[in-house]
Amino acid sequence: MSKLALNGGPKIKLDSWPEWPVYNEKEKNMLMEVLESRQWGTLGPKVLKLNEKFASFIHAGHALSVSSGTSALEVVLRALGIGYGDEVIVPPYTFMATVTSVLMVNATPVFVDIDPDSNCIDSEKIEDAVTSRTRAIIPVHISGTPADMDEIMKIAGKHNLTVIEDAAQAHGSEWKGRKVGSIGTAAIFSFQLSKNITSGEGGMITTNNKELADLCWSVHHVGRSRNGEWYRHYRLSGNYRMTEWQAAVLLAQLERLEAQGNIRERNFRILNDSLDSIEGVETFKIDPRVTRHSHHLYMFKYKREHFNNAPKTRFIEALNAEGIPSGYGYIEIHQQPLFKTPEVKKILTRDINYESLELPETKRACSETVWIPQNALLAPEKDMENIAGAILKIRENRNEL
Numbered sequence: 001m002s003k004l005a006l007n008g009g010p011k012i013k014l015d016s017w018p019e020w021p022v023y024n025e026k027e028k029n030m031l032m033e034v035l036e037s038r039q040w041g042t043l044g045p046k047v048l049k050l051n052e053k054f055a056s057f058i059h060a061g062h063a064l065s066v067s068s069g070t071s072a073l074e075v076v077l078r079a080l081g082i083g084y085g086d087e088v089i090v091p092p093y094t095f096m097a098t099v100t101s102v103l104m105v106n107a108t109p110v111f112v113d114i115d116p117d118s119n120c121i122d123s124e125k126i127e128d129a130v131t132s133r134t135r136a137i138i139p140v141h142i143s144g145t146p147a148d149m150d151e152i153m154k155i156a157g158k159h160n161l162t163v164i165e166d167a168a169q170a171h172g173s174e175w176k177g178r179k180v181g182s183i184g185t186a187a188i189f190s191f192q193l194s195k196n197i198t199s200g201e202g203g204m205i206t207t208n209n210k211e212l213a214d215l216c217w218s219v220h221h222v223g224r225s226r227n228g229e230w231y232r233h234y235r236l237s238g239n240y241r242m243t244e245w246q247a248a249v250l251l252a253q254l255e256r257l258e259a260q261g262n263i264r265e266r267n268f269r270i271l272n273d274s275l276d277s278i279e280g281v282e283t284f285k286i287d288p289r290v291t292r293h294s295h296h297l298y299m300f301k302y303k304r305e306h307f308n309n310a311p312k313t314r315f316i317e318a319l320n321a322e323g324i325p326s327g328y329g330y331i332e333i334h335q336q337p338l339f340k341t342p343e344v345k346k347i348l349t350r351d352i353n354y355e356s357l358e359l360p361e362t363k364r365a366c367s368e369t370v371w372i373p374q375n376a377l378l379a380p381e382k383d384m385e386n387i388a389g390a391i392l393k394i395r396e397n398r399n400e401l
């Protein structure tokens with residue numbers, strides 16, 4: 001008789017996981033305030049308050065709400081004047097927007113492989129990718145793990161490059177006691193539905209540079225100027241503004257972040273300890289310079305040779321069947337069909353054949369890294385034992401995979 005739930009056996013976890021997103025009366029009251037104020041549009045009191053609160057949360061000089069994390073990236077790149085003929089260094093293990101934002105301003109993304117210990121950009125490989133056309137580096141704090149900001153800032157200083165932190169997954173993460181989002185030239189955050197605080201869609205730009213903050217403001221606001229007349233437009237741009245509805249929800253969400261972060265941190269430690277004793281899976285060790293981790297995703301490595309050589313897809317099916325929410329994560333980014341389109345080829349500064357790039361660590365991460373979403377980390381302690389128990393059960397019954 002089969003043991004795995006995948007094959008009709010009993011499930012490890014029968015009841016549900018914490019629902020996401022979380023809300024209560026706070027969100028309801030804030031939304032009602034917006035409704036009744038009739039200030040439904042943009043740059044109203046809630047957006048301005050959110051900018052203020054977020055800047056002080058990150059300890060950044062300036063924060064600007066925008067419509068999404070993707071548009072935040074585009075606004076920053078545009079404000080920096082990065083465009084055709086420029087190259088931007090990006091990691092290949094990330095959400096596509098990190099890369100497409102570069103193409104959207106007609107600049108060329110240059111991939112640098114990741115460090116398998118963090119799945120973040122490998123800072124030791126960045127310098128080899130710098131050319132006379134390189135303008136910026138976009139390190140991604142993947143899963144909430146800060147990239148090696150010491151080394152990245154050093155290289156950027158040496159070659160006069162801008163650093164844009166993609167902190168879309170890293171609300172509250174810290175590098176040596178400093179919040180990510182306050183270290184680079186600028187940073188972006190996302191409030192998309194899966195993120196640790198959310199308004200369904202939404203984004204934020206942070207920077208310590210006043211001039212850049214003003215430029216971002218203009219770019220996000222169809223090229224208007226802070227002190228200019230309403231119908232006077234100073235640069236080519238679009239509308240990337242956040243609405244009061246989103247800001248209302250985020251003001252309530254922000255108040256919950258710290259306490260939720262503590263629960264995620266506790267459960268992360270429990271999970272790492274339990275998984276370390278299971279053969280065939282490997283945990284990610286946190287660099288001691290990471291003083292706080294948002295744990296947007298719980299990542300671990302699946303070694304198929306210890307599981308009857310079953311591919312990661314099969315293992316994830318088995319895990320989900322046991323009642324453990326898990327996901328495959330990113331697929332190899334440089335193999336995405338978009339890189340073959342004439343539209344993209346026209347933008348590139350040189351003839352980069354993305355499809356044939358050798359990015360061995362990214363390839364390995366795509367085939368080995370398993371994701372458990374952040375809301376599962378909000379569950380009670382005992383549920384962490386269910387996650388470990390399900391993995392152990394699959395390992396013990398690997399002949400069924």
Ligand SMILES: *Cc1c(COP(=O)(O)O)cnc(C)c1O
Binds near residue numbers: 069094169201202203
């Ligand atoms: C979510 C995400 C983005 C894009 O944010 P949206 O708000 O969905 O546009 C960018 N980069 C990373 C790493 C992300 O996870």
